[in-house]
Amino acid sequence: xxxxxxxxxxxxxxxxxxxxxxxxxxxxxxxxxxxxxxxxxxxxxxxxxxxxxxxxxxxxxxxxxxxxxxxxxxxxxxxxxxxxxxxxxxxxxxxxxxxxxxxxxxxxxxxxxxxxxxxxxxxxxxxxxxxxxxxxxxxxxxxxxxxxxxxxxxxxxxxxxxxxxxxxxxxxxxxxxxxxxxxxxxxxxxxxxxxxxxxxxxxxxxxxxxxxxxxxxxxxxxxxxxxxxxxxxxxxxxxxxxxxxxxxxxxxxxxxxxxxxxxxxxxxxxxxxxxxx
Numbered sequence: 001x002x003x004x005x006x007x008x009x010x011x012x013x014x015x016x017x018x019x020x021x022x023x024x025x026x027x028x029x030x031x032x033x034x035x036x037x038x039x040x041x042x043x044x045x046x047x048x049x050x051x052x053x054x055x056x057x058x059x060x061x062x063x064x065x066x067x068x069x070x071x072x073x074x075x076x077x078x079x080x081x082x083x084x085x086x087x088x089x090x091x092x093x094x095x096x097x098x099x100x101x102x103x104x105x106x107x108x109x110x111x112x113x114x115x116x117x118x119x120x121x122x123x124x125x126x127x128x129x130x131x132x133x134x135x136x137x138x139x140x141x142x143x144x145x146x147x148x149x150x151x152x153x154x155x156x157x158x159x160x161x162x163x164x165x166x167x168x169x170x171x172x173x174x175x176x177x178x179x180x181x182x183x184x185x186x187x188x189x190x191x192x193x194x195x196x197x198x199x200x201x202x203x204x205x206x207x208x209x210x211x212x213x214x215x216x217x218x219x220x221x222x223x224x225x226x227x228x229x230x231x232x233x234x235x236x237x238x239x240x241x242x243x244x245x246x247x248x249x250x251x252x253x254x255x256x257x258x259x260x261x262x263x264x265x266x267x268x269x270x271x272x273x274x275x276x277x
Contacts, residue, residue: 003262004029007192007269010182010225012036012201014173016254020195023255027262032191034182036204039069040171044077047165051078051139054163055088061136062093064124065112067143068100070167074141075108086110095127097143098252118232118252125151134159142166145200170200172208183209186225187217193265194222195257196245197230199237206241219243224272226265230257 009029013020017033024031054060065071078085086108094112096102098119105112115123128138138155140147140162147164155162173179183205185191196202209218219242227245229235231252235245246268249260 001263002266003027004193005266006030007265008032008190009193009195009261010034010186010191011195011197012179012182012205013195013197013254014038020254020258023258024195027258029193029258029262032182032185034178035173035175036179036201036208037170038173039168041073041168042166044074044165044167048074048078048081050163051165052082052085054137054139055085055092059137060092060139061132062095062128062138063089064095064097064128064138064140065101065105066097066121066124066141066147067167068104070141070143071096071101071104072107073167074165075104075110079108093131095124095138097121097124120233120236121148121151125154128155128160129158132160135161137161137163140164142168145170170204172204176208179205179208180212183212183214183218186221187214189221189224191221192225192269193261194225194227195230195261196227196234196238197254197257199234199241202234202238202241202243206243226261226268228257228261228265230254 004027007029009024009031011020011033013033014035014037017035021031021033089110094105094110096112096114102112102114115127138160142164152162206215209215222243228247229238229245230249235248238245247260247264249256
């Protein structure tokens with residue numbers, strides 16, 4: 001199999017950019033990896049004080065871990081204030097959205113209940129509705145973006161109180177030159193395939209294109225490319241931003257994402273060109 005067969009593949013991966021480059025090359029693609037975000041930690045002092053007070057009062061009935069990075073940051077800062085807090089956390093139900101927050105909990109000797117696949121906010125919402133009663137309190141550790149308003153509204157209507165803790169925000173990378181270059185190259189039809197491993201990646205791509213006054217041109221270029229998503233949460237975010245997803249991988253892992261794109265993108269592109277001609 002020729003896999004990508006020399007197609008030009010754009011990824012917006014940040015923390016695992018070197019691994020992504022290697023994977024694209026392994027499957028015969030020409031990689032452009034332009035980091036699109038960085039995790040910018042927020043001041044947790046006030047949030048930690050409120051959490052500790054609620055925990056001591058027995059007013060934390062669930063902790064929802066939406067992200068591995070945020071879970072690790074929050075627990076590190078919490079236990080640095082008082083190591084004995086760990087014992088109190090043993091009696092608190094943790095709800096995790098996928099394997100990464102579960103792994104973060106494990107490093108602190110904690111475990112959680114994983115919501116069913118595809119691990120989106122819909123499954124988190126359903127789990128809380130099934131396990132909490134009116135008047136109970138869930139603390140939600142955010143994952144770079146605020147929880148969906150629809151979820152918070154539904155839980156409030158059920159009488160479940162939610163405290164959303166913004167642990168970090170996703171900012172543009174410190175060096176935005178690779179991202180700007182990738183956008184300009186894409187606008188000039190210099191890319192064939194876009195790989196997305198989070199909704200924030202596509203959001204930042206569009207926002208930075210707007211900063212460059214190239215968002216309309218970028219959307220036109222993306223419409224001719226094959227866009228591949230790592231999973232339902234990513235696909236949902238892209239759809240809300242008006243970006244069509246052509247393929248969605250399962251299992252939701254980076255290696256599977258690249259392999260699926262390599263296997264199917266050339267055929268999809270040929271079909272698209274045939275329709276145009």
